[in-house]
Amino acid sequence: MTHHFEGRSVVVSGACGGLGQALAQAFGERGARLVLLDRDAAELDALATRLDPGARTAVYDQADPASIAQAMSSVGTIDVFINNAAYMIRKPLLDMEDGEVRHLIDVNLTGAILMAMAAARAMRDRGGVIVNLASQLAFTSEHERAVYSAAKAGLVQFTKNAAREWIRHGIRVCAIAPGVVRTNMTDNLSDEVRRRLMSRVPTGEMIGPDAIARLVALIASDEASSFVGQTLIADNGYLLQ
Numbered sequence: 001m002t003h004h005f006e007g008r009s010v011v012v013s014g015a016c017g018g019l020g021q022a023l024a025q026a027f028g029e030r031g032a033r034l035v036l037l038d039r040d041a042a043e044l045d046a047l048a049t050r051l052d053p054g055a056r057t058a059v060y061d062q063a064d065p066a067s068i069a070q071a072m073s074s075v076g077t078i079d080v081f082i083n084n085a086a087y088m089i090r091k092p093l094l095d096m097e098d099g100e101v102r103h104l105i106d107v108n109l110t111g112a113i114l115m116a117m118a119a120a121r122a123m124r125d126r127g128g129v130i131v132n133l134a135s136q137l138a139f140t141s142e143h144e145r146a147v148y149s150a151a152k153a154g155l156v157q158f159t160k161n162a163a164r165e166w167i168r169h170g171i172r173v174c175a176i177a178p179g180v181v182r183t184n185m186t187d188n189l190s191d192e193v194r195r196r197l198m199s200r201v202p203t204g205e206m207i208g209p210d211a212i213a214r215l216v217a218l219i220a221s222d223e224a225s226s227f228v229g230q231t232l233i234a235d236n237g238y239l240l241q
């Protein structure tokens, strides 16, 4: 194992989710000082106890700008920020209530942008890396995912523009767009939706969260210093058609 992150402070949002836990584990194994953020204090404590009792934790709500500001100002030095927290509502678009649309955008786009901005302010004097978690749905369409997809497409475009603006501060911004990953987000898919989705995946398999975590660790490392503003699509071939 290459210890690319020895002594570096790596902040992971949405750390208690399927990808978040894999990310925390991958960066921990690579020597990072972990800072784990999520909504639920008890789950965060349990995760820290399991992975790294020395990890710092902060509870926040990504729908709430004040909560974001408080959590991000409490974490201290940030060398790498993994902007991972998000959620999904699957519903026919015409059945979605205004409040559901707003909340989804508040958390998945506005909140993610505010998190990246807070991280960049903390990094301004010494540089760092921000990796945004987008989705293959930023680049294609699927039933009942319109608002989620719009938020993720917004995050891809934010990544390009923030990268251009912040590189002068030594802050490298990039993103990853996973395909269908085995996590809570995909656990409750109906058989019909799962069959339809998987029929479009050339490998025929869902992606393991640890496979995405390894790629995130790579693009966040100094080895990937030329990877600026772009989004790496890691989808087991879903978008090839």
Ligand SMILES: NC(=O)c1ccc[n+]([C@@H]2O[C@H](COP(=O)([O-])OP(=O)(O)OC[C@H]3O[C@@H](n4cnc5c(N)ncnc54)[C@H](O)[C@@H]3O)[C@@H](O)[C@H]2O)c1
Pocket: 013, 014, 015, 016, 017, 018, 019, 020, 037, 038, 039, 040, 060, 061, 062, 063, 083, 084, 085, 086, 087, 107, 133, 134, 135, 136, 177, 178, 179, 180, 181, 182, 183, 184, 185, 186
């Ligand atoms: N699972 C997939 O197939 C897939 C595919 C593409 C992209 N992604 C993206 O990967 C990232 C991680 O997804 P996952 O599959 O691990 O999902 P998950 O549901 O397992 O985990 C998401 C985490 O985000 C946290 N979170 C949600 N809303 C929050 C809020 N308001 N404030 C603070 N924390 C909040 C949750 O508590 C949870 O721990 C997300 O950005 C997701 O959009 C997932």
